[in-house]
Amino acid sequence: MTDFFIIDSGYVLARIYGDRLAAGQVSLAAYARQRLQRVIPAHLVVSLILVAIVGGAALAGVAPSNPQWFDWSQLPAQVLLIQSYGVPGGQGWNAPTWTLSALIGCYLLLPGICRALWRWPPTAVVAGAVILVLVANLAATLWLGDPLYRLSMRFGILRALPLFLLGVAAAFYGSRVYVAPRIAGALGVIAAVALVGLQAFGAFSLLSLALMTVIIWAAGAVPVLKPSRLIEQLALMSFSMFLTNEVTRIVWFGALEALGQNGGPPGVRWMLWAVGLIGALAAAAVFRYGFDRPVQTWLNGPGRSRRRGEATVVPATPQGSGAVVTAGHPGRAVV
Incomplete structure (x- = not known):
């Protein structure tokens, strides 16, 4: 689900901002400010709530059953959202925020990504993104001991960036190449069924990532006739x-x-x-x-x-x- 969230983030932001970022029509300072203010206030308040809960429980004499996940020395890196860049700390507490940490880096790189990719044919961008994921997966396995999709949060940016680019490529393709909604919908359904079916035979994680991307692209290509x-x-x-x-x-x-x-x-x-x-x-x-x-x-x-x-x-x-x-x-x- 985390990988789906990362791919989808790349897709959505590229559909919203891609053309204007590539054309230099968006102030980079305003764009960066919007991305940061979307994430940071909510993150800081939730972190403060969790700290208050854990600290209050400690004052009341209630110890957590897994104290290693509430090590105070791990908290600064998580609060600062820098745990995905190889720095010590960031373990435990509100652990899923490593995704936000990595995505902030992806968000800030998006203007340069769009300017570099929007000059290429859509099929070449998609092919390049797929090759990048395969190469990144091989490099992670050889040098870090884990495949791309299982890298620890310490290497979160290395895990997130290739997947984010996969979503960006899907968005660029979807905005440039018209596919009839019926065909896109059928491909999305086939990809969803295949994704569910694969789980019965094993992880097949790289293929699963490709199917997730197809589902996201298909969902964006099918118009919503009656919003709920x-x-x-x-x-x-x-x-x-x-x-x-x-x-x-x-x-x-x-x-x-x-x-x-x-x-x-x-x-x-x-x-x-x-x-x-x-x-x-x-x-x-x-x-x-x-x-x-x-x-x-x-x-x-x-x-x-x-x-x-x-x-x-x-x-x-x-x-x-x-x-x-x-x-x-x-x-x-x-x-």
Whole structure:
């Protein structure tokens, strides 16, 4: 799922910004500021909440069952989102944030990537991205001892960048080469069925990555005829879910363990898991509507519009990218 998220992030951002970044029509400072302010405020608040929970539990005499995952020396690198660049620390705590750490690097490299790739034919860009993934996978296996898709968070940027580029290539191809929606939809369904079927025979991870990319490309090539308000809201909430689900899991299962309620018959354990899932969704909704959306609205409000021609981000997509409205073209949105 992490790899899918990284590929999808490359696809979404390249579809939103790619042409204008390649043409030099977006202020690089404004673009970088938007990407950072989309991620950092929410990340810092969730980190503070987790620190308060762990610190409060320690003051109350409640020790975590896995104290190695709450080593205070690991916290600075994670809070600063630098754990994916080979620096010490960043283990445990809100562990999934290594993805954000790596993606920030990918986000900041995107302008140069678009300027370099947008001059090439779409098929050449896709072929180059596939070759890069294969070469990166071979290099990771030979030099770091793990394939690309299993690299530790310490090498997160090395894991994320080739996959991010795969999504960028899919976006570039989708914006340049027309494929009838019926054909694209059929290819997407075939890829999804193949992806599920592969899991019964083994990981086949590189092939799985290719199938994920096809699914993402196909989803972007098929128009949505009747948007679902529920699906839209769930999609908009996914970034908050990504940030908060680990914290909710720690709190829920830690409380169950402290109360001695984490065992029992399978039916009871499944019920507790289901309640935890509902709690994770509720916590994500509270965080999105109580903090993340108001803060993003304030940061990107009309009173803070950039110079003419710069992009203003409005409510975020699952990748935190947001729709983009070009100043000077009110009502014209790219999603």
